[in-house]
Amino acid sequence: MTIKSNYLNQYKNIFGKLFKTNVFASVKLTIFLMSTLTGIILIGAWCPQKSQVGMEKVTEQFGEQNALFLDKLGITDIFHSNFFLTVIALLTINMIACSMQRVFPKYKLYKKPLLFFNAKQISKMPYVEMGEFSGITPVQAIDRLKIYLEKKFYKVNVNGQQLNAQGGKISKFAASVTHVGLLSLLFGVTITSWTGFSGIEPVGIGQDLDFSGSEHANYWFGHLPNFKVRLNSTSKESYASGQVKQWYSNLSVIDNTGKVVQNQTISVNEPLSYHGVDVYQSNWGLNSAQISFNGNKRKLMLRPMGAIWAAFLPIEADTILIMSFKNEKEPLKLFAKREEWSAPKLITQIPLHGSVNLGSVKVTYDKINPVSGLQYKSDPGLPIVYFAFGFIILGVMMATLPYSELYVCIDNSEDENKKIIIGGICPKAPSQFKNLLNLLLNSLPESSKIGQNNKSTQSNLASSLISQ
Amino acid sequence: MQAWQIALTNTAGISSFLSLWAFILSYGFKQLNSLLCKAASWIMSIGFIALTLAIIIRGIEAQRFPLSNLYESILWFAWSVMGSYLALAKFYNIKQFGSLACMLALTMFLYGSWLPLSQHEISPLVPALVSYWRQIHIPPLIISYALFFVSGLAAFAQLFYSGRIVSLCIMALTVILAASAIGLGTYSSVESYILQILFVGSSVIGSYLGFKNTNKEMPRFVNKNQASLYEDITYRCVTVGFPLLTFGIITGGLWANHAWGTYWSWDPKESMALATWLSYAAFIHLKIHRECKNNTLSIVAIIGLLVTMLTYLGFNSLGFGGLHSYGRFKDM
Numbered sequence: 001m002t003i004k005s006n007y008l009n010q011y012k013n014i015f016g017k018l019f020k021t022n023v024f025a026s027v028k029l030t031i032f033l034m035s036t037l038t039g040i041i042l043i044g045a046w047c048p049q050k051s052q053v054g055m056e057k058v059t060e061q062f063g064e065q066n067a068l069f070l071d072k073l074g075i076t077d078i079f080h081s082n083f084f085l086t087v088i089a090l091l092t093i094n095m096i097a098c099s100m101q102r103v104f105p106k107y108k109l110y111k112k113p114l115l116f117f118n119a120k121q122i123s124k125m126p127y128v129e130m131g132e133f134s135g136i137t138p139v140q141a142i143d144r145l146k147i148y149l150e151k152k153f154y155k156v157n158v159n160g161q162q163l164n165a166q167g168g169k170i171s172k173f174a175a176s177v178t179h180v181g182l183l184s185l186l187f188g189v190t191i192t193s194w195t196g197f198s199g200i201e202p203v204g205i206g207q208d209l210d211f212s213g214s215e216h217a218n219y220w221f222g223h224l225p226n227f228k229v230r231l232n233s234t235s236k237e238s239y240a241s242g243q244v245k246q247w248y249s250n251l252s253v254i255d256n257t258g259k260v261v262q263n264q265t266i267s268v269n270e271p272l273s274y275h276g277v278d279v280y281q282s283n284w285g286l287n288s289a290q291i292s293f294n295g296n297k298r299k300l301m302l303r304p305m306g307a308i309w310a311a312f313l314p315i316e317a318d319t320i321l322i323m324s325f326k327n328e329k330e331p332l333k334l335f336a337k338r339e340e341w342s343a344p345k346l347i348t349q350i351p352l353h354g355s356v357n358l359g360s361v362k363v364t365y366d367k368i369n370p371v372s373g374l375q376y377k378s379d380p381g382l383p384i385v386y387f388a389f390g391f392i393i394l395g396v397m398m399a400t401l402p403y404s405e406l407y408v409c410i411d412n413s414e415d416e417n418k419k420i421i422i423g424g425i426c427p428k429a430p431s432q433f434k435n436l437l438n439l440l441l442n443s444l445p446e447s448s449k450i451g452q453n454n455k456s457t458q459s460n461l462a463s464s465l466i467s468q
Numbered sequence: 469m470q471a472w473q474i475a476l477t478n479t480a481g482i483s484s485f486l487s488l489w490a491f492i493l494s495y496g497f498k499q500l501n502s503l504l505c506k507a508a509s510w511i512m513s514i515g516f517i518a519l520t521l522a523i524i525i526r527g528i529e530a531q532r533f534p535l536s537n538l539y540e541s542i543l544w545f546a547w548s549v550m551g552s553y554l555a556l557a558k559f560y561n562i563k564q565f566g567s568l569a570c571m572l573a574l575t576m577f578l579y580g581s582w583l584p585l586s587q588h589e590i591s592p593l594v595p596a597l598v599s600y601w602r603q604i605h606i607p608p609l610i611i612s613y614a615l616f617f618v619s620g621l622a623a624f625a626q627l628f629y630s631g632r633i634v635s636l637c638i639m640a641l642t643v644i645l646a647a648s649a650i651g652l653g654t655y656s657s658v659e660s661y662i663l664q665i666l667f668v669g670s671s672v673i674g675s676y677l678g679f680k681n682t683n684k685e686m687p688r689f690v691n692k693n694q695a696s697l698y699e700d701i702t703y704r705c706v707t708v709g710f711p712l713l714t715f716g717i718i719t720g721g722l723w724a725n726h727a728w729g730t731y732w733s734w735d736p737k738e739s740m741a742l743a744t745w746l747s748y749a750a751f752i753h754l755k756i757h758r759e760c761k762n763n764t765l766s767i768v769a770i771i772g773l774l775v776t777m778l779t780y781l782g783f784n785s786l787g788f789g790g791l792h793s794y795g796r797f798k799d800m
Contacts, residue, residue, distance in 0.1 A: 027757045034750040038743045038775070045739035046664065052734065079734045175756075198729065239592045246595045268595040269727045280729045377729040385731070389718045396711040399752070402704075428707065428755070431700035432559065 024097035033091045040087065044078040051077050092186060099179040106172055116162040119409045125423035127430065129437040132417040133444035138410040141418065141444055145408055148443050152436070154406065163408040168401035171428075178395025181388045188384030195222040198377035200282055203231045208254070209279070209374055222378065225277055226256045232263075234372040236284055236327045242307060247284035249372040276378050283373035285309065286325050289332070290367035292355075297366065328370045334363070402428035408440075420444070470529060476522035477543065481577035483515025484550070484570045491567035505563040509554070512570060516550040523547060530590040533603040538784060539587035541610055542580035545780075546573045548614030552705070556618070560701060568621040575647075579781075582655060601723035609716035609741070613780045615709030616748070619702050620773025623766035626698035631690040632763050634681040639770045642674025646774055646782075653785030660787030667786060671774045675767065682763045699762045702769050703755055710748050717741050740779040747775045 023029075047070060048057045058076050059067040067076070074081040122128065133141060138161040145163060146156045154165040199214040208228040216222060232250040239245050246267050253262040253274045264272045271280040286302045286309040300311035302325060313321040322335040322344055331351040335344035348356050355364040379385075404426035411419040422440055426433035441447050490508035494501045523543055527534040534540050553569035556562060580587075620643075627636040649667040652658045720738065721731035732738065751768050754760045760768075778786070 027753055031750050031753050031757070034746045034753070038746040038750070041739045041743040041746070042775075042778075044734060045736040045743070049734060241592065243592055244595055245592065246598060269599040269601070271726070271729070278729055280727065282728065375729045379725075382725075386722075389721070393711065393715055393718060396714045400707045400711055402707075428703060429700055431697045434696075 024093050025101040026094070027098065027102075029094050030091070030098060033087060033094060037087055037091065040078060040084050043075060044084075047075050047078070049077060049079065051080060095179060095182060099176070099183065103175045103179050106176060109172065110169075114157065114164040114166060114405060114407075116157075116159045116164055117407045117409065118162075119411075119421045122407045122409055122421050122423040125407070126425055127434055127437060128421065128423040129434075129441050129449065130419070130421045131441045131444075131447050131449045132419055133441075133447040134417050135445040138412060138418055141410055141420070142408065144443060145440055148440060149406070161410040161412055163406075165406040166404070167406070167426075168403045171398050171401040171403045174395050174397075174399035174401075176395075177391055177398060181391030181393075181395055184384055184388035184391060188381035188388055191381030191384060192379050193217045193381075194219055195380045196378045197222055197224065198375075198379075200373060200375040202285070202287070202371045203374050204287060204369055204371050205231055205233060207231055209376065211277070211376060214376070222380070225275060225378075227261070227274070228254045229272070229274075229279055229374070229376075230254055231372055231374070234284065234370050235329075236370075238327065242326075244307070247281050247372070249281055249284075249374065251279060251374075276380065278377055278379075280375040280377075281372065282375035285371050285373070286328065286368060287371040288369045289323065289325060289365070290369075291323070292362075292364040292366055294362050295364075325368060328368050332365050332368075334358075402426055402432070404429070404433055406436075419450075420447075473522050473525040473529060476518045476525065477577075480515040480519035480522060480546070480550075481574065481581070483511050483518065484546070484573040484577060487511040487515065488567055488570035488574055491564055491570060494564060495567075501563075505566070508566055508570070509557060509563075512550055512566065513554060515573075516547070516554060519543065519547045519550065526590070532593065535602065535606050535610070536593055536597055537587055537591070539580050539583050541606070541780075542576050542583075544607065544610045545614050546576040546580070548611045549573045549576070549618060552615055552618050556701060556705075560697060562697070562701065565622065565625055565698075565701075568624070569618060572617055572621065579651075579654070596727060599723065599727065601719065601726065605716060605719040605723050608712040608719070610780075612709040612712035612716060613776050615705045615712070616744070616772055616776040619705035619709065620770050620776075622698045622701040622705060623769035623773075626695055626702060626766045627763060628689060629691045629694035629698060630763055630766075631685040631687055632682055632766075633686045633689060634684045635678045635763065635767060638674055638681060639678045639767060642670050642678065643770065643773065643777075645670035645674070646777060650777065650781045650785045653782075653787070663786050667778065667782060671771070675771050675774075678767045678770070679764065682761065682767060695762070699765070702766060706748055706751060706769065706772070710745075710752065713741070713745055713748065717745060737779070737783055740775075740783060744772070744775050744779045747772045 048061055050058055050071070055067065055071070055076065058070065061067075062070060070076050074083065078084055123130075136144070142158055142161060142163050146158055149156050149163075149165045149167075152167065154167045155169060156163060156165040194217055197211070197214040197216040197220075199211065201209055201213060203209050208230050210228045211224050214224065230252045232252055234247070234249040236247050237245045248265055248267045250265045251263070251272055252260045253272070255261050262272070262274050266272050266279065266281045268281050271278045273279075285304060288302055289300050289311060291298050291300055300313070300323065302309035302311050305324075307326070309325045311323045313323070315321050318339045320337045322337060324333040324335060326333075329352070331349040331354070333349050334347045334356075336347050337344040347358070350356050350363065350365040352365055352368065355362055357363075404424060406422065406424035408420065408422050413419075420441070422437050424433065424437070438449075441449060487508045490504050490511060494504035494508065497504065523534055526540070526543075535544055549569055549572050553566055557566065624636060624640065627633075627639070646667050649663045649670070652666075653660070653663045717738075720741070724733065724738075725731040747768075751765070751772055754765060754768060
């Protein structure tokens with residue numbers, strides 16, 4: 001035997017031992033990891049994440065010192081922290097190990113028929129009812145119970161005076177289906193992470209989106225598209241109250257030969273899709289305005305001020321001229337603000353391409369430049385992720401059905417009163433199951449329950465049934 | 469039409485109040501117990517029908533699916549609580565459990581009625597909500613939250629009938645303190661961080677003490693059959709609520725992917741919904757594991773209720789931000 005094969009065998013032994021001792025396939029570990037993950041996620045929801053809203057937001061919320069402390073602890077970017085990623089990795093390993101050792105092997109039980117049990121075996125089950133009936137033969141009684149159970153969607157098998165039945169059998173595989181879904185989800189997300197890209201860019205009218213500023217994973221096997229997306233026009237629609245209703249952008253996809261291959265107007269919730277790349281309307285704004293002062297063109301950069309955009313021009317030491325724009329269609333409003341005034345005063349309104357004279361200065365509103373916030377992404381793992389979503393939903397829906405096994409045994413004595421024992425298991429809905437056992441007993445003619453809440457009587461009855 | 473909608477909503481609120489009293493009286497008058505419980509269920513059914521009509525009329529009036537802000541979601545929540553109690557009462561003999569369901573529905577009606585008027589008014593939708601995904605994504609979530617609340621209440625009943633009165637009192641106080649934090653966050657100007665400390669502090673300490681005292685039993689309250697019944701109801705509500713929550717989270721991911729190009733962005737509301745999902749996934753694994761005692765499971769179900777409360781109402785009132793700020797009515 002070579003040194004290499006010795007090492008291999010050693011590794012095999014270590015992994016074999018790990019799996020034999022169920023270190024990773026432990027449900028207790030699953031519960032511990034889930035609880036830990038819940039705690040981490042709640043902390044992440046409580047603290048603004050700098051990767052999403054920037055460190056400024058964290059500082060604004062907690063103050064500089066506290067924000068720095070939180071940052072040191074890794075809480076300000078908790079979803080990228082090593083601790084979080086380690087918990088996710090452990091949960092993934094745990095899920096794979098549980099799936100292999102506990103969950104998937106259950107499919108072997110699917111076709112395995114239930115056994116028929118005698119009275120002694122049934123009496124040891126978690127839920128048991130014993131009773132007597134008369135007026136019909138044991139075979140007729142079994143038939144009656146069979147019909148009753150089949151109406152409740154049980155799969156029933158009969159063997160003389162014994163019966164077994166299974167309800168909610170499909171729910172036994174709920175965990176398998178859910179785990180397949182969760183594992184597929186991880187697979188799909190990994191594919192996207194390694195081959196996809198995404199980004200967001202403010203694009204002005206006539207400008208192109210070429211995806212060059214996209215973000216992607218460190219280990220990236222993907223490629224950027226060789227087409228561009230041009231913004232032809234963009235607009236904002238508002239309700240009568242002034243509240244934003246929708247943003248629109250008309251886009252053209254231009255291939256590497258310069259040919260327009262697709263044209264579409266997008267809005268929030270209505271993206272453009274072309275060759276695996278999706279472009280979304282993310283936000284909207286006014287970037288700059290062109291204003292002429294006595295014919296001299298000036299480009300004024302605009303600042304967002306809630307629902308409007310504004311430019312500020314200091315014209316004297318204590319006077320500011322404010323130009324306010326609501327959208328790309330409505331006239332600009334011209335305000336003046338002096339130190340001693342409590343609020344700006346409206347001087348006049350200027351429609352697009354219109355002019356007004358302010359003393360000796362002719363002000364002309366030439367042009368407004370809206371900017372469309374376009375988000376884009378390529379997500380090659382998406383079909384797998386959607387497949388996984390479907391499986392997860394199916395799995396958890398299957399789990400709503402409670403699984404139960406039910407067994408019946410009737411004595412074959414010549415007595416007029418026949419003794420019957422009904423028992424079974426139903427871990428998920430025991431109370432309903434106990435009701436079912438009662439209903440089954442009551443469905444027999446002249447039935448009566450024996451030894452309810454009395455273990456010794458039950459035990460005697462079981463013995464008498466067993467002896468027969 | 470607006471007057472009809474208000475009248476029907478008020479009818480539902482008054483019904484839950486009357487129904488609660490009928491259930492309370494049924495505890496006192498043993499001879500009239502059955503009659504009073506029946507009357508209470510009937511009154512609740514009338515309230516449920518009235519609320520169903522109120523929601524439909526609100527939808528017709530708004531010319532959209534009536535689920536776009538906190539007030540409307542509270543109507544849906546109360547509707548789900550009433551509906552789930554009536555459905556449970558069909559399958560289980562749980563008469564007086566209705567008092568807890570009525571109290572929950574009534575609390576939600578009061579919470580909703582004290583919200584600012586702007587919440588009651590039918591307002592236009594922001595661009596992100598103008599989508600057919602809204603009616604697919606939100607209702608399952610609200611119904612699942614309602615079911616988790618009912619499950620938590622059933623867990624209280626389980627603790628009562630298994631004689632775990634100390635644990636029950638501790639957990640009840642915990643839920644009251646957590647709910648107070650949310651109430652203060654909604655109607656007062658108390659600093660968010662104080663409310664967060666109140667909510668988290670009471671939840672952590674209460675849960676710890678609740679677990680610690682699960683072995684202390686008061687035998688005179690023990691009723692094994694009733695304890696088993698409420699254990700069953702706790703789990704059944706979770707097994708129905710869990711797929712709805714899963715469906716809601718996944719359709720939310722699909723909607724986000726459709727609208728923003730990403731199905732997950734660790735937004736606070738998304739994160740909290742995932743935390744709720746993980747809590748109940750842990751609960752289901754504990755139940756399947758079978759080594760966990762029923763009383764411990766009841767405490768876990770009540771912790772689930774606290775997490776759900778944080779996700780559903782705490783998000784708006786305790787000062788969390790993010791993309792899901794439509795339900796917010798206060799400037800943070």
